Amino acid sequence: MQITFLGTSSGVPTRSRNVSSVALRLPQRAELWLFDCGEGTQHQILRSELKISQLSRIFITHMHGDHIFGLMGLLASCGLAGNVQRMDIYGPPGLSEYLQACQRYSHTHFSYPIKVHAVRPGIIYEDQEFVVSCEALHHRVSAFGYRVAEKDRAGRFDIGKAQAMEIPPGRVYGQLKRGETVTLTDGRVFHGKDFCGETEIGRKVAYCTDTVYCDGAVELAQDADVLIHESTFAHQDADMAFQRLHSTSTMAAQTALNAGAHRLIITHFSPRYAPGNALELKDLLQEARAIFPKTQMAHDFLTYEIPRRRDMEKGKLVIGNG
Template sequence: MQVTFLGTSSGVPTRQRNVSSLAIRLPQRSELWLLDCGEATQHQLLRSPLRVSRLRRIFVTHMHGDHVFGLPGLLASLGMAGTSTGLHLYGPPPLQNFVESALRFSSTRLSYPLHFHANTPPPQGHVLFEDDDLVVESRPLWHRIPASGFRIAQKPRSGRFDVEKAKALGIPPGPIYGRLKQGETVSVGGRAIAGSSLCGPPQAGVSLVYATDTVFCDTAVDLARGADLLIHEATFAHRDGELALQRLHSTTTMAAQVALAAGVGRLALTHFSPRYIPGQAIGPDDLLAEARAIFPSTIMARDFLVLELTAGSDGIRSGTTPP
């Protein structure tokens, strides 16, 4: 699972940061997903090596403009390119009316189907999407309008298949190995051989949680419990906590407290107010230091930062996609 930050500013874009969007590349299924789609997200995609033709699902946290204004343009461009086979959009109930109205009043006709999935999660959360490999859970967050967080998790995978042991049992190489690795019991020479006897322990999949926009809340902690990566908004510095509470956004320390309480592997801060730029009284380094004082395994996201999530002891590798 590869994560690319396409926008890390809150409210309005800056010279260095676009507004909210996160791309999830799923190499094993040749798919691209988006979490939020702020204005100019399609421009950010064009500046990255990501293939928009593989976009299959878009998950929207809430209906504020800096999270949805990029949708009509992106959908229209996909239609003119003629490369999309269809898109699934998940978000608050008004999302469908917003998208369809924008397309209708701009006389835009799409060459592919849109499938809308209204998301109104109960406090305990619900499963928004699930297949054999992935599950997406959503829980409500605490913001000025209905907003949700998302957890994307890989299901456990079969353990390592012992090829040498299979050969010693006289099992010929071929498609039968795949069936055994999936845990099936197969008949070989009149013998029933259980695939589980040839595989190591199941391997846990990776998981990430996306929580923006929200003030500190228990549902964010519950959603993030044990995740490999928590991506959490940090709109304000700790000293501006009163302003954060008024606007129902998080400070750096609130995000770090969620990460600490949830026991996540790593925290990536995002959704920064444009007021914290280099040269001001409080800058990016100060924001990062505030969070690390509570949760040391914290990084500050930037546009085009790429994180690779893989099962293992560390599990996360970082890099930067050149714009």
């Protein structure tokens, strides 16, 4: 699982930061999932190593323009390219009507099926490998945060041990791999747990924006390997954050701390903290780290490979610039 930040500014783009969008690449199934789609997102994808042809699911947090103005253009381009088979889009009420109006007034026809899912708190998607859930956030309009949880996998099967015990291969191996107890025709009984390594804990990532500090964000971030959380304002601008229902750097850090998250990546920064101003983005990072040390600051095209728990214990970490 690899995260790529395609837009890290709030409200409006800047010379170095586009508006909100984060991609989650799932290389084991050659899929790309997108979270929010601000204006210019498809251009950001083209500048990255991501492949639009792998895009299959889009998750929208809320209906503000800096999170959805790039959606219609991206969908239209996917249709013209002719290499997308189907698209599932998840978001708040009104998203389907918005896309229908865009289609109608722009006379756009999609050459592939699109399914829009109106979300509400709870599980919104599940397959054999992943569970996606959402919770309500606290913003000026209806907004949702998302959590992607990879399901736990059985540990590596020790085929050498099975062969040494003269267990016949085939169906029995499959049963043991699944952790089942097997009785052979000769009466011998074997337990799958004796042939499998430690269970591989699934990775978890939470995405929370736009919101002031709230219980929903803490719930989504529980034990997350990575929490991606907005940090629009500095702590000294907390009054403005409460007025606009956005988070400060310290709110994001407090969310990660209270949720027991393993890493926090802050994003969605106000352009007011540009270099040379009284407060700069580096100050927001320092504020967050004072509460939650394992915090890093996102920038456009930052990539982060979510390590498995066993790799984290060994100190393996992969961060790139895209």
